[in-house]
Amino acid sequence: MGGGIQAPRDSLGQVLLALHEAGGTASRAELTDRLGVGRSVMGYLLGELDDLGLITIDRNGARTAGEGGRPSHLVTVSPSAPTVVAAHIDADTFSVGTVGLGGRVLSRSEHPLRSPHATETLDDLASVVSSYVRDGVLGVGLAVSSPVRTSDGFAPAALHMGWPGVPLRELMRERLGSVPLQVANNANLAALAEYRHGAGRGATQLLYLTTAHVGLGGATISEGRLFTGAHGYAMEPGHITVDPAGALCRCGSTGCLEVEADHLALLRLLGLTDVSLRDVAARVDALLAAPSVSVLEAVRQVNTRLAIGLASLANIVDADRIVLGGTLGRLYTLEPGVVRSTLAERAFLTDLAHTPIVPGELADSVLLGAAELALQPLLDDPRGVLKN
Amino acid sequence: MGGGIQAPRDSLGQVLLALHEAGGTASRAELTDRLGVGRSVMGYLLGELDDLGLITIDRNGARTAGEGGRPSHLVTVSPSAPTVVAAHIDADTFSVGTVGLGGRVLSRSEHPLRSPHATETLDDLASVVSSYVRDGVLGVGLAVSSPVRTSDGFAPAALHMGWPGVPLRELMRERLGSVPLQVANNANLAALAEYRHGAGRGATQLLYLTTAHVGLGGATISEGRLFTGAHGYAMEPGHITVDPAGALCRCGSTGCLEVEADHLALLRLLGLTDVSLRDVAARVDALLAAPSVSVLEAVRQVNTRLAIGLASLANIVDADRIVLGGTLGRLYTLEPGVVRSTLAERAFLTDLAHTPIVPGELADSVLLGAAELALQPLLDDPRGVLKN
DNA sequence: CTCAGTTTGTGCAGTTGCTGTACAAAGGTA
DNA sequence: TACCTTTGTACAGCAACTGCACAAACTGAG
Numbered sequence: 105m106g107g108g109i110q111a112p113r114d115s116l117g118q119v120l121l122a123l124h125e126a127g128g129t130a131s132r133a134e135l136t137d138r139l140g141v142g143r144s145v146m147g148y149l150l151g152e153l154d155d156l157g158l159i160t161i162d163r164n165g166a167r168t169a170g171e172g173g174r175p176s177h178l179v180t181v182s183p184s185a186p187t188v189v190a191a192h193i194d195a196d197t198f199s200v201g202t203v204g205l206g207g208r209v210l211s212r213s214e215h216p217l218r219s220p221h222a223t224e225t226l227d228d229l230a231s232v233v234s235s236y237v238r239d240g241v242l243g244v245g246l247a248v249s250s251p252v253r254t255s256d257g258f259a260p261a262a263l264h265m266g267w268p269g270v271p272l273r274e275l276m277r278e279r280l281g282s283v284p285l286q287v288a289n290n291a292n293l294a295a296l297a298e299y300r301h302g303a304g305r306g307a308t309q310l311l312y313l314t315t316a317h318v319g320l321g322g323a324t325i326s327e328g329r330l331f332t333g334a335h336g337y338a339m340e341p342g343h344i345t346v347d348p349a350g351a352l353c354r355c356g357s358t359g360c361l362e363v364e365a366d367h368l369a370l371l372r373l374l375g376l377t378d379v380s381l382r383d384v385a386a387r388v389d390a391l392l393a394a395p396s397v398s399v400l401e402a403v404r405q406v407n408t409r410l411a412i413g414l415a416s417l418a419n420i421v422d423a424d425r426i427v428l429g430g431t432l433g434r435l436y437t438l439e440p441g442v443v444r445s446t447l448a449e450r451a452f453l454t455d456l457a458h459t460p461i462v463p464g465e466l467a468d469s470v471l472l473g474a475a476e477l478a479l480q481p482l483l484d485d486p487r488g489v490l491k492n
Numbered sequence: 493m494g495g496g497i498q499a500p501r502d503s504l505g506q507v508l509l510a511l512h513e514a515g516g517t518a519s520r521a522e523l524t525d526r527l528g529v530g531r532s533v534m535g536y537l538l539g540e541l542d543d544l545g546l547i548t549i550d551r552n553g554a555r556t557a558g559e560g561g562r563p564s565h566l567v568t569v570s571p572s573a574p575t576v577v578a579a580h581i582d583a584d585t586f587s588v589g590t591v592g593l594g595g596r597v598l599s600r601s602e603h604p605l606r607s608p609h610a611t612e613t614l615d616d617l618a619s620v621v622s623s624y625v626r627d628g629v630l631g632v633g634l635a636v637s638s639p640v641r642t643s644d645g646f647a648p649a650a651l652h653m654g655w656p657g658v659p660l661r662e663l664m665r666e667r668l669g670s671v672p673l674q675v676a677n678n679a680n681l682a683a684l685a686e687y688r689h690g691a692g693r694g695a696t697q698l699l700y701l702t703t704a705h706v707g708l709g710g711a712t713i714s715e716g717r718l719f720t721g722a723h724g725y726a727m728e729p730g731h732i733t734v735d736p737a738g739a740l741c742r743c744g745s746t747g748c749l750e751v752e753a754d755h756l757a758l759l760r761l762l763g764l765t766d767v768s769l770r771d772v773a774a775r776v777d778a779l780l781a782a783p784s785v786s787v788l789e790a791v792r793q794v795n796t797r798l799a800i801g802l803a804s805l806a807n808i809v810d811a812d813r814i815v816l817g818g819t820l821g822r823l824y825t826l827e828p829g830v831v832r833s834t835l836a837e838r839a840f841l842t843d844l845a846h847t848p849i850v851p852g853e854l855a856d857s858v859l860l861g862a863a864e865l866a867l868q869p870l871l872d873d874p875r876g877v878l879k880n
Numbered sequence: 881c882t883c884a885g886t887t888t889g890t891g892c893a894g895t896t897g898c899t900g901t902a903c904a905a906a907g908g909t910a
Numbered sequence: 911t912a913c914c915t916t917t918g919t920a921c922a923g924c925a926a927c928t929g930c931a932c933a934a935a936c937t938g939a940g
Binding site (some may be wrong): 136143172367 | 915
Binding site (some may be wrong): 516520521524531534536551560561562563564565594 | 884886887889891892
């Protein structure tokens with residue numbers, strides 16, 4: 105029901121998830137009290153996972169706990185455990201990689217976008233993905249910078265790519281054949297990756313915002329589940345209204361947050377209105393690498409606008425952590441003061457005004473997130489997935 | 493974890509919930525395919541519920557299914573099943589009632605607020621509640637028009653009552669003794685009631701907004717669970733920013749939605765700035781009962797402002813139904829056009845622009861919701877609760 | 881009135897996934 | 911070496927389901 109990304113309710117999956125979140129290695133005792141089950145159940149569960157070929161147990165390689173007592177066994181993801189292929193269509197490149205349990209990127213490559221059109225891009229993507237798919241690959245996860253409808257993988261607005269509504273999952277299925285394929289929004293997936301492996305670890309209610317190219321993306325993770333909404337479109341923070349009398353947004357509305365606070369907004373404040381869409385990210389990168397006084401002033405302005413939106417979101421989401429990914433993280437690190445003070449002013453309650461804000465930690469959060477998407481069935485029901 | 497109101501994961505609780513949502517009576521066959529379990533499990537489960545004294549099974553009182561086949565048994569909430577006491581502190585009155593499974597209000601009374609102060613009000617409330625508490629009462633649910641911190645029942649801003657931050661649960665526990673007591677925000681509870689018994693039934697992602705007195709309240713229900721956020725403060729739709737250059741809000745920020753779209757905003761548009769807070773609701777009621785041309789014009793304006801906020805929320809929540817409670821429902825019914833068109837303009841995606849909007853159905857949604865709160869432990873784990 | 885057809889309830893054997901307890905193993909420390 | 915601590919293991923037990931075979935209760939055609 106609701107078909108989203110969920111924390112597994114099965115204990116077997118929970119052990120696997122705990123091991124996965126720990127980076128692929130954990131002591132048996134750590135796993136035991138992370139799940140809060142008895143030691144004997146853990147024995148049963150690890151036995152099962154071992155039988156499935158998912159883990160390796162090192163009975164001697166125990167770590168000294170520091171204190172006395174019998175050292176715990178060391179549990180590791182088996183080298184022969186299945187992997188997934190993750191893919192990510194970015195502004196002017198696409199990347200594909202193989203990722204295993206524990207969130208380790210095993211191999212990875214990046215390819216230029218040959219054409220602005222969807223068909224050719226998907227042709228290229230599919231051929232690279234196919235070359236990554238081999239035995240032991242459970243499925244493919246694809247991240248795109250558009251909202252994605254959960255029910256059928258339709259992407260209604262791959263705006264920055266100039267694509268019209270595209271039935272992405274269908275088009276990729278045609279090209280990839282029978283490999284299990286999942287498609288989702290890049291910001292949602294980045295949030296999931298930061299939640300499991302990065303700056304969002306341990307949060308009970310995570311609010312994530314990011315800018316990678318043009319526009320703003322975001323996501324919320326609540327008790328381990330990505331909040332997807334009825335269709336999968338939830339959390340489009342770029343399109344909350346910040347000023348109804350403001351500038352026209354490409355979405356048709358006016359005064360949207362992303363018009364005021366994305367890469368283009370920053371460049372506009374600096375008088376740079378002639379930058380081509382493909383160069384935006386690189387240009388911003390260069391400016392932030394060695395920021396001048398005027399750049400810092402622009403950053404402060406953008407951060408203030410962002411924080412107005414952030415406060416609205418904080419009042420709605422009630423997060424216990426806010427992670428700012430991509431460029432937003434860098435902007436925040438440069439000028440955290442205005443964000444904090446604006447949030448303090450506009451948040452409805454003091455508990456909300458003090459929500460911790462941290463920049464993202466992962467260099468490759470989107471690709472990792474795409475892998476999470478493809479790994480999810482295994483985490484939900486290890487036995488079920490491997491029964492074939 | 494997260495300690496919120498959740499759909500029970502236990503089958504026994506799920507049967508009870510299904511029966512509860514059906515209004516206290518359902519055929520055994522209905523329950524069976526609502527839960528998607530085998531007929532034999534249902535036999536086991538109903539046997540358990542019968543043993544607990546929660547239900548009555550009528551083996552003859554079967555309804556004709558219309559088609560052939562053996563008629564199904566009729567399952568009803570037992571008259572001797574436990575009940576809960578629900579309470580609701582409103583603008584100038586408080587109400588208390590007894591509510592049973594199925595959402596039936598068994599008895600109910602309303603009392604004037606003797607004083608604007610918290611202590612005296614809680615004294616009065618506690619003495620009335622105590623008179624309702626008898627054998628077979630499982631607990632007390634209390635609804636207040638303030639956000640409520642889940643962890644300790646602290647109400648940081650009972651604004652319209654002029655109360656400062658109040659440790660509500662603690663204060664009520666002192667007065668009530670050992671009865672299980674839960675406190676939550678009135679809008680959240682109203683949403684829960686509409687979701688289970690009213691206009692929100694069957695929605696997978698419900699967005700609820702309401703005005704009862706001053707300010708705007710709201711809630712989101714996702715796959716049966718109330719979205720409470722990290723502290724319990726989630727979804728304060730009244731304080732999303734609609735216009736940063738707008739009027740000062742009592743929360744300290746500017747241009748909040750509720751300043752533009754609540755009862756006071758409507759009266760202000762009509763030049764009525766001298767209405768005392770206690771009379772606001774009655775005054776609006778009177779105006780809407782026989783609306784003049786100028787009232788309708790004001791309603792259109794308020795609705796437009798509301799819809800701007802609604803669009804922001806729709807872009808974040810991605811609901812498949814929007815329920816407008818209290819006066820908002822009436823305003824919408826009077827002038828639905830501007831709401832629909834503004835939403836269509838400002839929603840990011842067409843799927844979102846077409847989200848169905850319906851007015852609330854329940855006259856007593858807040859009180860019913862408070863009952864849901866108190867009933868929740870029983871629905872989560874019937875056996876556990878009744879083992880004493 | 882009988883008999884097929886349909887839907888529904890019941891009894892029972894079997895499985896899964898856990899809990900609890902008792903005990904053995906593996907380390908440190910006095 | 912004895913003792914303490916922490917950890918892994920074996921085994922019996924149990925709740926909560928699933929699946930199957932069969933009985934019950936109705937409708938309607940012949």
